[in-house]
Amino acid sequence: MNKELIKNIRLGFFVITGTALLIIALYFIGNNSNLFSKTFKLYARFETVNGLKNGNNVRYAGIDVGTIKNIEILNDTTIRVEMSVEEALKKVIRKNSVATIGTDGLMGNKLINISPGTADMDLIKDGEEIESLASLNTDEMLRTLDKTNKNILVISANLREISQNLTDSRGTLYTVLMDTTIARGLKHTLGNIDVVSNNILKISDDLNDVVSEAKNGNGLIGTLVKDTVMAGDLSKAIKEVRSAGEQINTSAGELKQILNKVNTGDGTISTLINDTASANNLKRSLVNIDVSAKKLPALLEALKHNFLFKAYFKKQEKQNKK
Amino acid sequence: MMEPVTAPVGKSTAREYGEAIIEIAHLHKSFGENHVLNDFNLTVRRGENVVVLGKSGCGKSVLIKCIVGLLKYEEGSLKVFGKEINQLKQKELDEMRARIGFVFQSSALYDSMTVRENLEFSLRRHGKGKSKQEILQLVEEMLENVGLANAINLMPSELSGGMRKRIGLARSLILKPELMLYDEPTTGLDPITAEEISNLMLAMQQKYNTSSIIISHDMHCARLTANRLAVMIDGINYAEGTFEELSKITDPKVHAFFKNDKL
Amino acid sequence: MLMTYNALPLFKFIFMENKSAPTVPAKKRKEPFWLPLLPDGFRDFLTEAGEISRFVTRFFKEVWFPPYEFKEIFRQSYEIGYRSLPLVGLTAFIIGLVLTLQSRPTLARFGAESWLPAMVGISIIREIGPVIVALVCAGKIGSSIGAELGSMKVTEQIDAMEVSGTNPFRYIVVSRILSTTFMIPILVIMGDAIALVGSYLAVKLTGAISLTLFFQEVFESTDFSDFVPAFIKTFFFGFAIGVIGCYKGYNSKKGTEGVGESANSSVVVASLLVFVIDLVAVQITQFFGYL
Secondary structure, X not given: OHHHHHHHHHHHHHXXXXXXXXXXXXXXXXXXXXXXXXXXXXXXXXXXXXXXXXXXXXXXXXXXEEEEEEEEEEEOOEEEEEEEEEHHHHHXXXXXXXXXXXXXXXXXXXXXXXXXXXXXXXXXXXXXXXXXXXXXXXXXXXXXXXXXXXXHHXXXXXXXXXXXXXXXXXXXXXXXXHOHHHHHHHHHHHHHHHHHHHHHHHHHHHHHHHHHHHHHOOHXXXXXXXOHHHHHHHHHHHHHHHHHHHHHHHHHHHHHHHHHHHHHOHHHHHHHHHOHHHHHHHHHHHHHHHHHXXXXXXXXXHHHOOOHHHHHHHHHHHHHHO | OOOXXXXXXXXXXXXXXXXXXXXXXXXXXXXXXXXXXXXXXXXXXXOOEEEEEEOOOOOHHHHHHHHOOOOOOXXXXXXXXXXXXXXXXXXXXXXXXXXXXXXXXXXXXXXXOOHHXXXXXXXXXXXXXXXXXXXXXXXXXXXXXXXXXXXXXXXXXXXOXXXXXXXXXXXXXXXXOOEEEEEOOOOOOOXXXXXXXXXXXHHHHHHXXXXXXXXXXXXXXXXXXXXEEEXXXXXXXXXXXXXXXXXXXXXXXXXXXHOOOOO | OOOOOOOOOHHHHHHOOOOOOOOOOOOOOOOOOXXXXXXXXXXXXXXXXXXXXXXXXXXXXXXXXXXXXXXXXXXXXXXXOHHHHHHHHHHHHHHHHHHHXXXXXXXXXXXXXXXXXXXXXXXXXXHHHHHHHHHHHHHXXXXXXXXXXXXXXXXXXXXXXXXXXXXXXXXXXXXXXXXXXXXXXXXXXXXXXXXXXXXXXXXXXXXOOOHHHXXXXXXXXXXXXXXHHHHHHHXXXXXXXXXXXXXXXXXXXXXHHHHHHHHHHHHHHHHHHHHHHHHHHHHHHHHOOOO
């Protein structure tokens, strides 16, 4: 009987130890997925979630604070992600905190990173939505730029034709210059170039701002761009865009001058025609424009591949719409 | 098939014992093509010891396994205490089995239990309402009967062949059965131990007034214990009678059993 | 303990059959025309599969109703669970240690040694722990049940039980199957824990890491979807080991040779079944999207 008792005690010990280990394991795993700590709900809308799954981590400034609870499709372009976040984070996350989708390590899981908001905003409440910033579709934006660029090419080709005519066929030059319709067309073309190049300038200015922000580590893109080498490359690219635009601008300015001269009267026409220097000038300007315009597609192509600007271009487009 | 030579059963024998406990009529049992029991008949009365003789492997064990319902027979009738075994439900069969003691050829002691637990085992189901004290008393009484009272806490592996047989006997007697079935109780034992066991069987039969069927080919045991013998050959009850009667039969098949063991 | 382990060809293992006498041949039924067309081995395999299914069905029929043999269940749980712990523990410890030492160079090549606890932890919890423990138990418990029941059968103890009014299937088989079904998961949990300790020591051998950090990293990378399916399948492992051991022993051939064969074939079939169940479990978890 005594032997029996000892066996039963051992069996009890065995079973209890096993069960305890099981419970401990479940607790730790559960703890890991925030099953046992108090949490609150938080929402964010995205256009794409890049393969985010239920149970992926939510981080606040790099610290694991919760998990993805649910991902639902609201409509064809909006996906709402429900996050379950530790109660303590209510004291930190603000209404202008921004959620971004990122990756854990080189090949790790997708996750949502919540970046801190600014102190002047109210704190978030249970079930509220925070803003999101995701890698959005900006191909469209770049495509528009590309189109603009192609237009410039066409225009500059036209200009070259005209200047060719000016230099080569002296016989017909007179008639050409006297033809006001052509002159009007040319003027119109130049106006277009002006607008385009102004646009390019503006964009490159904006890009500049972005890059400098990125360099300083500020702003949203700043959090993404940590690689200074990459930022350097970017600023170089932007400078090139800018100089190209400037070149187009100056060339267009020169052209304008010439056309103005042509337009002002007979007296100057002869001098203009005889003045080979100004003809040469014109030619050079046109070549410049051509070169600049040819450079642009390559630059834009380079920009397209830089995913960091996708978001930026998107924003730009929105502003344009307004 | 040869006509069975049924020995004249003395009328005195029939009167001497009580009502029939086992009535076997035209019993058939086969394993595939092998017909083990082929129209077997036998009646056992209260207080009677019947030894069933037969060659090894001729189906004697099958007979008593049919009696306790371990095996199902195909045809014929087998009534124990007036009830047809094949028609009993599991519960009725269990109740029936409580009235039958079965001593296995290999003793069949439960290896993982002590002698005491072995004896108590049948009481788990059939000894309801008995206190621990009563059970212990019963166990001790039975062990006393077989002369192994001091073996109560031993494991079966610590026992000799003869001791195991005795414990097996004690275990099957613990429910005070009305019918005992012995499957080769003396096989594998030395002659002295075999005789001890035979005497013990006889003593128990007298003490508790049981009937028994003893399966054996040990003529010495048969002579000691049998009130009546049945010779089983080719699955039939070939000859039946007292030891004396059968030993006088000249039929060669029956005689083969007795030639070395003349009275 | 009886445990013969001959190196027979695999197909012989699978199709090994004990040809215990059919109890009731009943009326002669006409042999279906396709029966002789089946290859012998395949027919035996089907026969055995069918008999095991009937055995399992009988288990489920008997398990719900009293009398419950609690004492026997406890006794068997002690034998199966507690007594297997040293063997399981040692095996698990070595596996954890070796697995970690072997994984280290590969990870070191990528400079990802910090992933060692997470990687080894997941391997152990998901796959290695359950399967290794189940295999060890298939060997130890399967053979012991097979041999024990085989010898009980041979020495008529099962008949004796039947005659004494105790349902031997319920007393012997149900209690053992229940014990394996519930003890193997506990052994797996303990085996997992011990394997993780072994793994920790292996990590510690080549670099400093605290026990807390190690386990934190293990659990950080572990999810319920890693743990729960792996844990559920251990019940099936235990059930299979119990069923096969009991079936082989309960239907053992007469004689000592039959006992040896029961022990042997129960180990082989149980081990094989562990792998089959593992495969099925992976498919099912995949189906439910847990991977």
